Amino acid sequence: xxxxxxxxxxxxxxxxxxxxxxxxxxxxxxxxxxxxxxxxxxxxxxxxxxxxxxxxxxxxxxxxxxxxxxxxxxxxxxxxxxxxxxxxxxxxxxxxxxxxxxxxxxxxxxxxxxxxxxxxxxxxxxxxxxxxxxxxxxxxxxxxxxxxxxxxxxxxxxxxxxxxxxxxxxxxxxxxxxxxxxxxxxxxxxxxxxxxx
Numbered sequence: 666x667x668x669x670x671x672x673x674x675x676x677x678x679x680x681x682x683x684x685x686x687x688x689x690x691x692x693x694x695x696x697x698x699x700x701x702x703x704x705x706x707x708x709x710x711x712x713x714x715x716x717x718x719x720x721x722x723x724x725x726x727x728x729x730x731x732x733x734x735x736x737x738x739x740x741x742x743x744x745x746x747x748x749x750x751x752x753x754x755x756x757x758x759x760x761x762x763x764x765x766x767x768x769x770x771x772x773x774x775x776x777x778x779x780x781x782x783x784x785x786x787x788x789x790x791x792x793x794x795x796x797x798x799x800x801x802x803x804x805x806x807x808x809x810x811x812x813x814x815x816x817x818x819x820x821x822x823x824x825x826x827x828x829x830x831x832x833x834x835x836x837x838x839x840x841x842x843x844x845x846x847x848x849x850x851x852x853x854x855x856x857x858x859x860x861x862x
Contacts, residue, residue: 725749729759731790732783732803768837774805813840816855820844 751758761767777783783803809817813836820832820842833843841855 721750725757728757765837768835771805809834809836810840816840816842 749758750756774783783805784800813834817834820829820834823829823844824832827847829844830847830849831845835841835843839855841853844852844854846852
């Protein structure tokens with residue numbers, strides 16, 4: 666009697682297994698259409714995102730070129746390496762392939778702002794931007810490379826310790842500093858720390 670009950674249980678389990686297998690196969694075949702739809706939705710979303718990013722990059726490059734032209738007539742269309750919004754689109758970060766171009770723009774900017782502040786309306790021509798934003802001032806900040814940052818920190822310490830009276834940091838491919846000693850002698854040193862006074 667026990668063997669008959671066991672056979673019945675095995676038959677019952679086999680029946681449940683076949684039932685589950687059929688349901689699983691139905692789910693796989695039915696889900697195939699759903700997966701294709703989801704996959705196509707992802708492909709479309711990625712395509713739309715790429716188009717939007719491409720459009721934003723073109724706008725940023727255009728704004729950067731216009732800004733640079735208003736500061737100095739420097740052709741930068743091939744010299745900007747990267748242009749992105751940062752800090753919730755409050756700022757634009759522009760990286761250049763050439764430090765010479767960057768240095769020229771920064772030099773001209775600092776000469777220009779003494780006589781006339783740079784305004785957004787000087788280089789932004791988009792009609793969608795509110796006029797209140799066009800009246801805002803534009804500020805350019807230069808960020809030092811790690812080597813130039815260390816040289817700047819070292820020069821600050823030298824000035825605080827009154828070893829030098831002033832300095833000017835030239836942030837080029839190989840940064841260097843023009844140091845004015847307390848006796849008004851001017852020397853030029855690069856980022857090799859052992860050469861500094």
